[in-house]
Amino acid sequence: MPFQSAFHQLFTQDATIAAVVFGLVVLVLLTSILLSWWRRRRGCGPSHRAEANKLEISYVALLLGVAIFLMITSVNANSRDFPDPPRPVLRVQVIAYQWCWRFHYEGQPVTVTGQCEGGSLPVLVLPVGRPVELDVTSVDVVHAFWVPYLRAKMYAYPGHTNSLTITLSHAGRWIGRCAQLCGLYHYQMDFYLQAESPAAFSRFLRARGGAPAAMTR
Ligand SMILES: [Cu+2]
Numbered sequence: 552m553p554f555q556s557a558f559h560q561l562f563t564q565d566a567t568i569a570a571v572v573f574g575l576v577v578l579v580l581l582t583s584i585l586l587s588w589w590r591r592r593r594g595c596g597p598s599h600r601a602e603a604n605k606l607e608i609s610y611v612a613l614l615l616g617v618a619i620f621l622m623i624t625s626v627n628a629n630s631r632d633f634p635d636p637p638r639p640v641l642r643v644q645v646i647a648y649q650w651c652w653r654f655h656y657e658g659q660p661v662t663v664t665g666q667c668e669g670g671s672l673p674v675l676v677l678p679v680g681r682p683v684e685l686d687v688t689s690v691d692v693v694h695a696f697w698v699p700y701l702r703a704k705m706y707a708y709p710g711h712t713n714s715l716t717i718t719l720s721h722a723g724r725w726i727g728r729c730a731q732l733c734g735l736y737h738y739q740m741d742f743y744l745q746a747e748s749p750a751a752f753s754r755f756l757r758a759r760g761g762a763p764a765a766m767t768r
Contacts, residue, residue, distance in 0.1 A: 554633055554702075554703065555701065555702040555703065557628050557631060557633075558628075558702040558703070559702055560628070561624060561625065561628045562702070564624065565621060568617060568620075568621065572617065636682060636684075636716035637682040637716070637718070638682065639682045639683055639684035639716055640678075640681045640682060640683070641656065641657075641677075641678070641681065641683045641684070642656075642657040642658075642683070642684045642685075642686060643655065643656055643657065643675065643677070643683060643684070643685055643686070644657060644686045644688065644712075645675070645685050645686065645687045645688070645696050645707070646688055646689070646690060646707075647687070647688070647689040647690070647694035647696065647707040647729065647733075647740070648689065648690045648691055648694075649691050649692060649733060649734050649736070650667055650668065650729075650733070650734065650735075650736035650737060650739050650740050651664065651665060651666070651667035651668070651673060651739075651740060651742075652664065652665070652667070652673050652675075652696075652740065652742045653673070654673060654675045656756065656761060657686075659756060659759075659761040659762065660759070660760050660761060661756055661759045661760065661761045663675070663676070665742065667736070667739045667740055667741060667742075668736060668739050672741050672742050672743055673742045673743070674724075674742065674743045674744075674745050675727070675742060675743065675744045675745065676745045676746075676747055676752060676755050677717075677719055677744065677745070677746055677747070677752065678719075678746070678747060678748070678749045678752035678753075679719050679720070679721060679722055679746045679747065679748055679749065679752075680718065680719070680720070680749070681718065681749065682716050682717070682718045683716065683717055683718070683719075684714055684715070684716045685705070685714065685715045685716075685717065686712045686713075686714050687705045687706070687707045687712065687713045687714070687715065688707055688708065688709070688710075688711065688712045688713070689707040689708055689709045690709060691709060692709065692733050692734065693706060693707065693708055693709070693731050693733065694706075694707040694729045694731050694733045694740065695707060695729060695730035695731035696715075696727065696729075696730075697727060697728050697729065697730035698725055698726075698727040698728075698744050699725070699726070699728075700723075700725035700726075700744070701717060701725075701744075703715060703717070704730050706731065707731075719746040721746065722746050722747060722748060723745075723746050724743055724744070724745045724746075725743065725744045725745075726741060726742075726743060726744075727741065727742045727743065727744050728740065728741050728742075729741075
């Protein structure tokens, strides 16, 4: 999925810059502590210099340069046009509520939910290699559907549906979370995304009274 690679690129770049800046700050801090300790040992007190204009201006210029670079690359990535996703073979309604999730397979008598509070998390089972549209909504307050593995997040608003088409490349199981503070038990709003081979996915639907033939094309 093209948006995944755009996000991945930007995230890697930003995380690298953040790590370098953090390293520099720690280095300057440690050097200052060591220098001050060294001066005290030699009997000289702290420096009486009140200003270090050149140093401060270079510091501000460096930070400004980094901020401008981050802004330009972010705006560029955001303004990129991505090709329309392929036509989905399956639509799943992702319904968020305080404080768990419900997944309804459209056109099928299949709805999956769980007990986030008790730790039995709902599992969103999807077929590998097939485009699936996730229609994300909420029945109460604003939540956000977030699967870190997918590099994608979608807000779940009450009375509105946000759609996201994904194609999973291989079988696996990944954690998903609510990424919008939505109340007291927000932290419990986790779920699993599980990708199965189309045959296993058909079995999953059939076991719940679904008709998998309706999905394949
Ligand atoms: Cu939440």
